[in-house]
Amino acid sequence: MSETANGKVALVTGAGSGIGRACALTLAQHGYRVVLAGRRQAALDAVAQEAQALRGDALAVACDVTDAESVAALFDTIRARFGRLDVLFNNAGRNGSPVDLDEVSIDEWRSIVDTNLNGVFLCTRAAFGLMKTQNPRGGRIINNGSISAHAPRPNSAAYTATKHAITGLTKAVSLDGRKYDIVCGQIDIGNAATEMAARMARGVPQANGEIAVEPLMDVQHVADAVLQMANLPLSANVQFMTIMASKMPFVGRG
Template structure:
């Protein structure tokens, strides 16, 4: 609840599966009214149905975060159906093909940048405009940065570049949002057990050229972490958090 007793409203992008789905359901369990956004309506509707069985308040809105008009329509729906926005979790993202730089198609590069970077900008831009004018004023923006915001995997230039850029967005929004009571933090996630990470359990390329199986962690730990960030008062902020499978190859050499 907000300070006025109004149920908090959260928007989760990429909410139809994986991390987005887990975080949306966790927030629903804790009393948030959650708007679920994603490209495909059917997976979103499935999450809404699950939420309704749990007594949660969920709204599914198909949205292409790379398209400014689609994002504008999403926020028009939030204004008309929910009246405000307290939390935005910028989670939608995609990988590029795991190929050498010279083999990566320029159109695919642009597609990854449009989804992972421009999509975050468009949603953040719209949320910022709503949060600074609503009553009570302010809100929280949480960006999914990924471990790739710190260190690349082999053959991942598009994904890595966009995730490094998310850190810049996080810092800029944190600074620019101060005068409007808008806070912004980033969660960097390593090897959560989702459909996107299934390949880790089969073996993935390492920096030394080997193929190795990597440990995974339960995605519910990510949902708990995002909820913790969301639940803080606007006078406090988790600026950066890293949550990862303890034994994944990130800290140290090799």
């Protein structure tokens, strides 16, 4: 068990698969009591069993981050079970259809904004209220940004807009949380090898119109980075971290 964790409580949204699963298991393995949140109870239960096999402590709670009542119920459960929250990893998110901007449906736009931005706000709002009143006071919020928080992919207006917005929210929470010992940082991830990024290995559109295969990195590197951010004392903060497959087209001209 990590001495820095020492039984602290961490909430991971979108914990049923991909980056959320990897981060939840790593946090549990290093001494965090982890709350796994997501829409699919069966997937969360499977991750909780994996965590317990690693001698970790995990609680699976079905939650739709786009629904204020569902988020409120999640935090009621956290209060009742643990009485506090030390780390929130806002990881839940979704992509959109890779179509021209005029072909993006209004319903899909709203769904992406609901998940990627409003969901992060609802969870952050609830965590902020708990962290500023608990004893000891304070906590850490980590937002899953994206390389798309810096530069868009072709045909990704909704996703890119929400990820740019997450950067603004991260800064605002970091500022507003100072007086309550609440810190907030952002991890921008590029091409972690998960089901969501599997298409990169098959070839994806580039800015010049070509289709190209992109390198991927082991998702465990992301989990290790989130653990590093989580383990910092509240007197220190990683404001922004970019972790990416070294040779993916981002730096320079691709």
